[in-house]
Amino acid sequence: MDYKNILKLISENLYCGIFIVDKNGKVIFYNQSINDLAGLNVENAVGKHMLEIFPKLTEETSTILRTLKTGEGLKNYVQNYYNYQDKRVTILSSTVPYYENGQLEGVVEIFSDVDKYNNMSQSKSSKSFMENTIYTLDDIIGNSKGKKELKNKIKKTANSNSPVLVYGETGTGKELVVQCLHSESTRRNKPFIAQNCAAIPSTLFESILFGTALGSFTGAKDSKGLIEAAEGGTLFLDEINSMDITLQAKLLRFLQEGYIRRLGENKCHEVDVRVIAALNEDPYDAIEAGTLRKDLFYRLSVINFSLPPLRENKKDIVEISNYFLNFFNNKLNKEIKGFSDEVLEFFKSYDWPGNVRELKHSIEYAVNITESSFISKSDLPDYFKLKNKKINVVEIDELKTDDSSSFMSLSEQVDQFERKVIINALKQYDCNISKTSKKLGLPRQTLYYKMDKLSIKMDKTLD
Ligand SMILES: Nc1ncnc2c1ncn2[C@@H]1O[C@H](COP(=O)(O)OP(=O)(O)OP(=O)(O)O)[C@@H](O)[C@H]1O
Ligand SMILES: [Mg+2]
Structure with a gap:
């Protein structure tokens, strides 16, 4: 088999750019995709030096030339640049040195167009958040002691x-609290950048957070990361427990030193940014689960806010409900006067697993749907009507007393315990299979399988 021809065939059919130089920086191979990404309009680049083809680059700013010099590759490196058509593109590159008998023989660079990830890149996220209005203290509704x-x-x-x-x-x-921290501060006229850590593949995150310093095709000018883009303002890292644990260590270093170093750069930049992180589980559980570094937790939680679930904060329910009624009356041009007593009682007794957001959406739905001047229970979303569905447990071991359980085999006792755990979780999440399976850390199918095996049936009759 002629591997050279096969390699050529593969590279011609890949939507990935491949660029290979020898140890002197002279091009020995590139594929068609380079033309699309870089606008390589040199008739035949093979045999020419890198700097002849990309004159804007220098020995210091080129990913390839730097790797030739240091022998160290750069993996999953995100670059933003303007291509030859003046279109902004984001590429992800890996620059890999290749050695023969311990000698550096050249460098291979492979890259792909990641415009599909563009909604995660710094320019867009900062833009969209800066265009949005930022919440202020007046947007926090509730007069309870806790809210004050x-x-x-x-x-x-x-x-x-x-x-x-x-x-x-x-x-x-x-998010409401985080935005208020920004709008109440002297940073209010500076950027507020929010990034959900779960939204970015971990391989790209480091480049996106810290920025990059080198380029493949043009001089690297547009390579600020989120931290630098938030200069003077606030960087909100949501779902921090989704951030790769090694990146958490790098973030911690920034929090301790106040300096960042772009990927591929030796120079440090001092950045003045307030970092706010959020997570929607107990931080101690996250530490236990290994998704939040303990040292980062201690650094981040110098100031911490623990927001109670709505079911533990029932005093605010009526005020928040009236506020959203008024809000949606205005928005939808309606004049609904209030809620029936039954609805208010229900609001106070319900668990609100989705908290204020769920209450807000329920009221939006009711305001849309009602035909009378007071919202009644029948105007609430249908899923509330399933709320009272009962877990009808078919007791297969009805006759067994605690005493007899000591005669049960280990696997029978384990089954019984498992059954209890599942039933409790189902009750807690109102028989919602998705939420229950998430809570138990089981795929939905496994939960269904176990419910079947353990004779757990749900009675889905409406009330
Ligand atoms: N006390 C409050 N007063 C008024 N509106 C509130 C209050 N608490 C939450 N909200 C509203 O509830 C909705 C959800 O709030 P927010 O997005 O801040 O929640 P979150 O904790 O960030 O949720 P998630 O973890 O799902 O991202 C928003 O529309 C917000 O304005
Ligand atoms: Mg949020």
Whole structure:
């Protein structure tokens, strides 16, 4: 088999650019995709030196020439640049040295167009967040003691530069609090950049957070990371426990030193950014699960906010409900006067697994749907009607007493225990299979299988 021809065939059919230079920096191979990504309009680049083809690069700024010099590759390196058509492109490159008998013989660079990830790149996220209005303290509704304390704490801590950790279940208002910390601070006219750590593949995150210093095709000018892009302002890292644990260590270093170094660069940059992180599980559970570094946790939680779930904060329910009723009346041009007593009672007794967001959406739905001037229970979303569905446990071991359990085999006792755990979780999540399986760390199919095996049946009759 002629591997050269096969390699050529593969490279011609890949939507990936391949560029190979020898130890002197002269091009020995490149494929068609380079033309699309770099606009390589040199008739035949083979045999020419890198700097002849890309005159804007230098020995110091080229990914390939640097790798030739240092012998160290660069993996998963994100670059933004303007191509020959003046179109902004984002590429992901890996620059790999190749050795023969211990001698550096050349460098291979492989890259792909990652414009599909563009919504994660710094320019877009900062732009979209800066275009949005930022919440202020007046947007936090509730007059309970807890809410007053929350607002006071925001006011007191807004102007500190210490990092902040905010945690609370989904929909409890974490983003609201974070935005208030920014809008209450003297940083308010500087960028507020929010990035969900779960949204970026971990291989790209380091480049996106810290920026990059070298380029493949043009001089690297546009390579700020999120931290630098937030200069003077606030960087909000949501779902911090989704960030790769080794990257968490690098973030910690930045928090301790106040300096960053772009990937591929030796120079440090001092950056003045307030970092706020959030997570929607108890940080101690995240530490236990190995998704949050303990040392980062201690550094981040110099100031921390723990937002209670709505079911533990029932005093605010009526006020928040009235606020959203008014809000959606205005938005939808309606004049609904209030809620029936039954609805308010229901609101106070319900668990609100989705917290304030769920309450808000329920009211939006009801305001849309109601035909009377008071919202009644029948105007609420259908899934509330399933709320009272009962877990009808078919007791296969009904006759067994605690005493007899000691005669059960280990696997029977394990089954019984497993059954209890599943039933409790189902009750907690109102028979919602997705949430229950997530909580138990089981795929949905496995949960269904276990429910079947352990004779756990749900009675889905409506009330
Ligand atoms: N106290 C409050 N007063 C008014 N609105 C609130 C309050 N708490 C939350 N909200 C509203 O509830 C919705 C959800 O809040 P937010 O996005 O801040 O939650 P979150 O904790 O970040 O949730 P997630 O973990 O799902 O991202 C938003 O529309 C927010 O404005
Ligand atoms: Mg949020």
